Amino acid sequence: MSDARNLTLAVKIKCIDATGKIKRYDDGIMIIDLLQRVSVWRVFAMLMLCCGAPAAVANCVELSGDARQGGLLWGQVAPTALVTVDETLILVMPSGAFVLGLGRDAPKEQALSIVYAGDRCTQTVAVAQRQYNIQRVEGVPQKTVTPPNDVLERIARERALVRKAKAQRIERPELLEAVQAGLSWPATGRISGVYGSQRFYNGTPGSPHYGVDVAVPTGHPVVAPGPGVITLAEVDLFYSGGTIILDHGYGLSSSFLHLSKLHVAVGQEVQRGDLIGEVGATGRATGPHLDWRMSWLNQRVDPHLLVPAMPLPD
Numbered sequence: 537m538s539d540a541r542n543l544t545l546a547v548k549i550k551c552i553d554a555t556g557k558i559k560r561y562d563d564g565i566m567i568i569d570l571l572q573r574v575s576v577w578r579v580f581a582m583l584m585l586c587c588g589a590p591a592a593v594a595n596c597v598e599l600s601g602d603a604r605q606g607g608l609l610w611g612q613v614a615p616t617a618l619v620t621v622d623e624t625l626i627l628v629m630p631s632g633a634f635v636l637g638l639g640r641d642a643p644k645e646q647a648l649s650i651v652y653a654g655d656r657c658t659q660t661v662a663v664a665q666r667q668y669n670i671q672r673v674e675g676v677p678q679k680t681v682t683p684p685n686d687v688l689e690r691i692a693r694e695r696a697l698v699r700k701a702k703a704q705r706i707e708r709p710e711l712l713e714a715v716q717a718g719l720s721w722p723a724t725g726r727i728s729g730v731y732g733s734q735r736f737y738n739g740t741p742g743s744p745h746y747g748v749d750v751a752v753p754t755g756h757p758v759v760a761p762g763p764g765v766i767t768l769a770e771v772d773l774f775y776s777g778g779t780i781i782l783d784h785g786y787g788l789s790s791s792f793l794h795l796s797k798l799h800v801a802v803g804q805e806v807q808r809g810d811l812i813g814e815v816g817a818t819g820r821a822t823g824p825h826l827d828w829r830m831s832w833l834n835q836r837v838d839p840h841l842l843v844p845a846m847p848l849p850d
Contacts, residue, residue: 596650596657602638604664606731606838608788609636610716617652624833627786629709635716635788637832638663640732640744668732671745675822678738687774694773701768701781702789702831711763711785719761719842720808722792723815723826725752727846731838737820746836747793747829750846754796754824756815760806761790761828761843769798776827777818782806790839793827794818 596617601609613619615632628634638646646661683691729749735742760782767789768781778795796816806812817824830839 596652596655597648597659599659599661602841603661605638605640605642605666606836607638607841608832608837609638609661610634611636611648613650614652617650620649621646627705627707629707629712629786631709633709633713633716635712635786635832637788637835637837639835639837640668640746642835666732668734668744669730670736671729671733672736672739673822674738677820682740683774691774694770694775697768697770698773698779698781698791701783702834704767704783705787706765706783706785708765708785711765711783712788714808715762715784715788715842718844719839720759721750721843721846722758722761722790722812722828723750723752723756724847725750725756725849727751727840728825729827731836731840747791747827748838748840749825749827750815751823751825752815754814754816756824756826757811758792758795758813758815758826760808760810760812761839762808764790764806766800766802766804766806766812769800769802771798773819775820777821778813778816779819780813782812787833789831791829791831793829794821794825796824 596613597619598612599609601607603609611619611634613628613632613634615628615630617628617632619626619628619634621636626634626636636646636648642663644663644665646663648659648661650657650659727748728751729745729747731746731748733745735745758780762784764782764784766780767783768779770779773779776791776793778793778798780792780795780798780800782790782792784790792813794816795813796818797814798812799814800806800812815824815826821827828839830837830842
């Protein structure tokens with residue numbers, strides 16, 4: 537697993553009344569002024585008057601993980617706490633643990649809101665920004681670059697299938713805990729494409745690449761990088777060809793694209809290392825490779841940050 541570092545977090549406390557609304561007077565401005573004029577103890581007293589005793593707020597969440605675009609953060613709160621990010625509710629495990637994914641274009645600050653025992657705090661995570669490559673891909677079928685009108689309905693239908701598969705919220709703590717312990721590569725070989733790169737297909741700008749590509753021959757085995765439940769298994773999607781989605785629980789999933797064969801079915805549970813498919817060049821591809829992607833809710837995260845270095849060939 538990539539290096540996990542304890543994060544240094546910038547914390548911003550908002551004063552919220554009993555109805556859950558932020559109080560509408562300029563406490564923040566007053567406190568800034570006071571910092572220049574009075575002792576820390578008077579500022580501390582004003583915080584207590586505004587928000588209540590800060591001890592519960594200061595310790596409301598513990599975070600570790602990779603605080604950069606594409607990274608995963610692992611959090612710990614009281615088991616009954618409610619956690620939201622950008623007004624999206626995060627599922628919390630019975631132990632109080634949770635996972636948070638930072639998308640490719642996550643802003644420099646990500647605000648978490650935690651409510652527990654009647655108290656609320658907000659904690660702001662400083663997100664490291666990344667620079668992404670530009671990748672030009674030539675020789676892909678032109679119909680997959682500018683799809684003809686007669687396949688647009690098919691594309692929309694397939695996207696709905698993928699959204700439905702990713703929208704499942706399997707609450708199996710042991711699955712997510714296994715991911716936190718470490719994933720393995722689903723296929724080993726030369727890395728030919730990386731997460732986040734802006735792609736041009738036959739000279740036409742396309743969406744960023746959200747996965748890591750491993751160039752290996754057709755028929756090369758693809759194994760589960762960690763345990764989970766299969767939520768999608770389609771042999772021929774327009775863009776991604778043979779496609780599998782593996783749910784790791786609590787909104788985190790892996791997708792495997794361009795497969796030549798599938799060895800699993802929807803609803804099947806697999807363990808790390810189990811055979812799930814074979815590499816191919818189906819869909820929008822110029823040659824055989826595995827495109828491995830990971831998502832947390834609707835955020836695309838970088839699988840490369842969750843595995844050890846690619847093993848050297850024998």
